[in-house]
Amino acid sequence: MKLTIWGAAEQVTGSMHLLEVENYKILIDCGLNYEGGVELAANENFPFNPFDIDLVVLTHAHIDHSGNLPTLVKAGFEGQILCTYPTADLTQLLLSDSVNIFLRKQDKKRGRGKFRKHQFINNQPLYLQRHVNDTADRIVPLAFHKEFKINKNITLTLIPTGxxxxxxxxxxxxxxxxxxxxxxxxxxxxxKNYPVLNDPEYLPGTQYLVCESTYGGRLHSNSDNIHDVLVKVIKEACINQAGRLIIPAFSVGRTQSLVFSLNKIFSNGDLPPIPVFVDSPMATLATDIYRKHHQQVNDEARSFYQKNGDEFEFENLSYVKELRESKEISDHFEPCIIISSAGMLEGGRIQDHLFHNIQNFYATIFFIGFCAKGTLGHRLLRGDSVVNIKGRELSVFASIKKTDLLSGHGDHQDIINYIEQIPAGSLKSVFLVHGEPESMAAIKADLSQKNYSVVIPKKGLVFEL
Incomplete structure (x- = not known):
């Protein structure tokens, strides 16, 4: 049995791991590599022949795990893609959105400079919608916990991770x-205890573990809870000063958990009704997928549904679909909450809301997720007094606030606990991936003190297991 880490080796994005058993090759995840300094076109350069891959197993829908699947299919992969039922639906949604992003970038480049035709040819999208459709045709959904016999020697079981x-x-x-x-x-x-989602489940006996390390060396806040933080921020932004609260949030996952948290606050009467606008067409589509797979949400969300109805709907909530409606929000002068993507402020409708509100003393920008270095979100969080939005240098007069309570990743201690729950004596080696080098080093140092064998793999290094 051989293991090769071809993606997310000493970095966060582009997860892609190759497992070989005799002559059978399984690719676990095929994510888009969008690490700083990496050209998008570099994702076409697979370090193996895609035609030789027999099977893909997809852990979840996020683009850094699924986003290069259509490129793999376009390059000759002819096998099946195994994942859970919600992952199948969310992946198709996110891959289609990637096509739209590619095409928008292409349109921007098409009209620049003297040699337009030459520029168009050399800036082709990584893949098109037909490649996404071809990828969707290869997806075979599986249920959690059900053993799936891949062949006479290999059995797969999918275990929930939240x-x-x-x-x-x-x-x-x-x-x-x-x-x-x-x-x-x-x-x-x-x-644990994340809105809408079930807690991660621990693994059965495992000899070799390829483990993410995103939040290695970092601990989430534990002195407050999501309810209290949201109530405090909304009061300060929308009631005490009658302003507007703008929340950048990823359309898939983060927005649904935030909407449910707000629903509980307003349904309980903890705050007076304040208009809430979800300004993201993809968030609306993703919410429909959450409704479709309602049996997969946690007990709290299902119980709320039984007592109060749809956890993603409440009286003062509006889902904004048309661009015209989005622009009209700027003319809404009463206190309100605007939830819009993208979460790191790199594109999307959120940039329009920032453009109109970043110089508004009565506006609050409230970050609920991580912002990578180099993004507009990161510049605001580090305290830049002037930022460039849509080509204009604008002074920052709005209040900037943040919380990590809605981060979807477990922190350092969560990862350690997850590994320690693997039945004693079974685990031989841990391979750390999907993290910055310092995060991996922190996890390795902690586990090594507890006598675990830990490896931080270099890209392309083959391990005989």
Whole structure:
């Protein structure tokens, strides 16, 4: 049995791991690599022949895990893609959105400079909608916890990890030359008591673990809860000073958890009704997928549904679909809450709301997720007094606030606990992926003190297991 880490090696994006058992090749995740300094077109350069891959197992729908699947299919992959039912639906939505992003970038480049035709040819999208459709045709959804026999020697079980609806760890039981071996790939690990999502479930006996390390060395806040933080911020932004609260949030996952949290606040009468606008067409579509797979949400959300109805609907909530409606929000002068994407402020309708409100003393920008270095969100969080939005340098007069309570990733201690819950004596090696080098180093140092064998793999290094 061989393991090769081809993506998210000493970095966060582009998850892609190759598992070989005799002559059978399984790719676990095929994510888009959008690390700083990496050209989008570089994602076409697979370090193997896509035609030789027999099967893909997808842990969850986020683009850094699923986003290069259409490129793989376009390049010759002809096998099946296994994932959970919610992941199948969310992946198709996110991949279609990626096509739209590629095309928008292409349109911007098409009209620049003297040699327009030349520029158009050399800035082709990574893939098109027909490639997304071809990818969707290869997806075979599986239920959680159900053993799926891939062939006579390999069995797969998908174990819930929280993080996103449908997210799963891929656990393999393998007969390799008469020896039974086990290996698991975590994908991304969620956190306990997260709105809408179930807690991560621990793995059964596992000899080899390929584990994410995104929040290595960092701990989430635990002195407050989501309800109290949201109530405090809304009071300060919309009641005490009658202003507007703008919340950048990723359309898939984060927005649904935020909407449910707001629903509980207003349904309980903890705050007077304040108009809430969800200004993201993709968030609306993603919410419909959450409704479709309602049996997958946690007990709290299902109980709320039984008592109060749809957890993603309430009286003062509006889902904004048309661009015309989005622009009209700027003319809404009463206190309101605007939830819009993208979460790091790099594109999307959120930029229009920032453009009109960043110099408004009565506006509050409230971050509920991580913002990577180099993004507009990161510049605001570090305290820049002037930022460039839509080509204009604008002074920052709005209040900037943040919380990590709605982060979908488990923190350092969550990852350690997850690993320690693997039955004693079974775990031989931990391979750390999907994290910055310092995050991986923090996890390794902690586990090494507890006598775990920990490896931080270099990209392309082959491990004989």
């Amino acid at each position: 993080h996103l609806l449908g997210a799963a760890a891929a656990h393999f039981t393998i007969k390799d030359e008469e020896e039974i071996k086990t290996i698991a790939f975590t994908g991304d690990i969620g956190r």
